[in-house]
Amino acid sequence: MTWLMYLLRDNRRWTAVMIAVVFVGGMWIGLTASSAAQTTSGVVPSPREGFSAPDFTLETLEGEIITLSDLRGQVVIVNLWASWCPPCRAEMPAIEQIYQSYKAQGLEVLAVNTTYQDSEKAANQFAQDFGLTFPILLDRDGTVSRRYQLQALPTTYFIDRQGVIRAVIPGGPMKESLIQSKIADLIEEAP
Numbered sequence: 001m002t003w004l005m006y007l008l009r010d011n012r013r014w015t016a017v018m019i020a021v022v023f024v025g026g027m028w029i030g031l032t033a034s035s036a037a038q039t040t041s042g043v044v045p046s047p048r049e050g051f052s053a054p055d056f057t058l059e060t061l062e063g064e065i066i067t068l069s070d071l072r073g074q075v076v077i078v079n080l081w082a083s084w085c086p087p088c089r090a091e092m093p094a095i096e097q098i099y100q101s102y103k104a105q106g107l108e109v110l111a112v113n114t115t116y117q118d119s120e121k122a123a124n125q126f127a128q129d130f131g132l133t134f135p136i137l138l139d140r141d142g143t144v145s146r147r148y149q150l151q152a153l154p155t156t157y158f159i160d161r162q163g164v165i166r167a168v169i170p171g172g173p174m175k176e177s178l179i180q181s182k183i184a185d186l187i188e189e190a191p
Helices: 004-010 011-032 038-041 088-104 121-132 143-146 175-187
Strands: 059-062 065-067 074-083 107-115 136-138 156-159 165-170
Touching: 011 065, 074 088, 074 175, 088 107, 088 121, 088 175, 107 121, 121 136, 156 175
Parallel strands: 074 107, 107 136
Antiparallel strands: 059 065, 059 136, 074 156, 156 165
């Protein structure tokens, strides 16, 4: 306590100590700081509108490996779902219809099955029952569900050609008109 009182009584010493603290703090920040560009290509991924979509790599039912970032330049719908989920079952025909209507214009659909709480067999049967032609990805360990902070099934992310999430729809079922309204402007944007 006497050391602090000693510093407080003399304005020159107190000023010198504060300058030293600011200088050392500034040096520490300068030495340890990493720019966003060094760590995330300049955009911090977050599963929210206006942020870059968190990247992932998953296997499809057919054994193909798909990485979200490889689809830059396309409009992407990422739909997290499970075969036992009634709203998922109700909205999947609308997603398939939109996919058929817009895939030639650069739309890709990634249907991410929450396999960690479902099964590959059930996901495969679901895809056959609904005649789904877009990739069915398997989130076997829940990594993508955690990365996207899944709170409701289904949850759908509309991602623009630069990989930025433009809309998030938690829950469902979505109607074809809602899906179309979310992708119309994204499809029209230049690649």
